[in-house]
Amino acid sequence: MHTTQTKQNLILSLLKLGSEQGLEAISLAALAKENNISKAAIFHHFANREAMIEELFAYCNTLAYQQMATISLAGKSSEVLRRAVEHWHELYATDPMRYFYRIIQSEALTHQAAKAIQKTLDEMLQGQSGVLLESLSESGRLVIEDLDLAILNFSCVVQQFLRRVLLDDQEDLEWEEERFIQSFCALYKGL
Template sequence: MHTTEMKKQLTVSLLKMASEKGLDTVSLSNLAKENKITKASIFHHFANREALVSHLFDYCSKLAYTQQVTIPLGGTAEEVLLRAMDHWHEMYTTEPLCWFYRIVESEKLTHSEAGAISKTLGEMVDGQSRILLETLSDSRRLAIEELDLAVLTFSSTVQNFLSKAMVGNDPDIPWQEERFIARFCKLYAME
């Protein structure tokens, strides 16, 4: 197998295994066994475990960046915010990125790269929320006087829903999200 292909295979294997068991619990021996190679073969592609983990974060960050799309702003405020929610769900809950985000969430307090990525992801949702809400307010689909408060409320609630979706153990999340967006739009409805 070509070096680039093997690096990708090892990275994706580590990604899947670490999302299920935790990054620190996946040994290079486990990774080698999963890929039917020797542990020494891993060192042909990565200098050490830290280089492999760093490559995993870099690979997934680039993959996440390619998933960025523009959220269409046509329609009612509720339609726009529901589309945004669908976009974020697709990003956060589709393999292999959902594995990556699970790792980031579980490792953000103990792994510096995971912490930095978690912060960036939060800032991304904050920024996108600000643009969405500002656009909806400027186009008079919502009447938002305190934009910072509205962004904080919307963004933090969205991030909470996304965290729950990553764990995947609450079947009521879609209903809760729709209800939140409907109430949010009602709160800021044009009079």
Template sequence: MHTTSTKQNLILSLLKLGSEQGLQAISLSTLAKENKISKAALYHHFASREAMIEELFSYCNTLAYQQMATISLSGSPAEVLSRAMDHWHDLYANAPMRYFYRIIQTEALTHPAAKAIQTTLDEMLQGQSRILLESLSESSRLVIEDIDLAVLTFSSVVQQFLRRILLDETEDLEWEEERFIQNFCTLYQSR
């Protein structure tokens, strides 16, 4: 049976609390109290508050890479893009990654490490979008003359949908996503 270490529990607590209140609002005392340890015991696991935040980012970055599953490229363009959207939803809607993405979104303006992670995550989404769209174009399921524009358009809209999930602004989201995918496929359908 696998047990979670105290250090990992501290990171997960910081992750949850930070996503709810912002990292800067979480005091070391609050974190210690949440984990039923002394404030001094925190320093047994982390040299400083900044080291703890860096460890949080590193831990979650590793989780993010582990969860980037392969998206099946079989089926119609709408099926492929819908599967991709479902995959990204799962990453953004479920703990602990939901907490991580919320922190990255709120901290990116003031914390250089969060900004770098946000950039990397955006690039990963663009990269996955490129693979999907190139595959659909190469197999003649979609006719995409300007792949760069199609990737930029698709990934930018997907990023906006995912940010709405983090903000709990999900009213009509499923309908809007389906409509976007249908319109995108219609725009690039084989002639």
């Protein structure tokens, strides 16, 4: 197998296993077995365990940036916000990114790189929310006097919905999201 392909397979295996068991619980022997290579072969690709985890975070961070698509701003405010939430759901629910987001959530308290990535992802969501809400406000589809407060409110609630997606706690989630979007638009007199 090609060296680059083996390295990517190791990262993807670590991603999947780490999301299921936690990164610290994954033994190098289990990772080697999953990839049909020797434990020593892992060190051909990574200097040590920490370098492998750093490479995992870098790989997934790149994937996350590549998957940030433009959300259409056409239509009513509720349609735009619904599309945005559906877009973010897709990012959080599709493998391998689902594994990545699960690892970030579980490792953020103990691993500095995971904490930094979680902060960046939260800021990206807040930034995208800001662009959406500012556009809806400027076009008159929402009447927002305190844009910063509206952005914080919207992005924080959406972050909680996305965390529920990662935890597979999706009972009534679609209904709650729809209710939130309708209430948010009503609060800001959305069209």
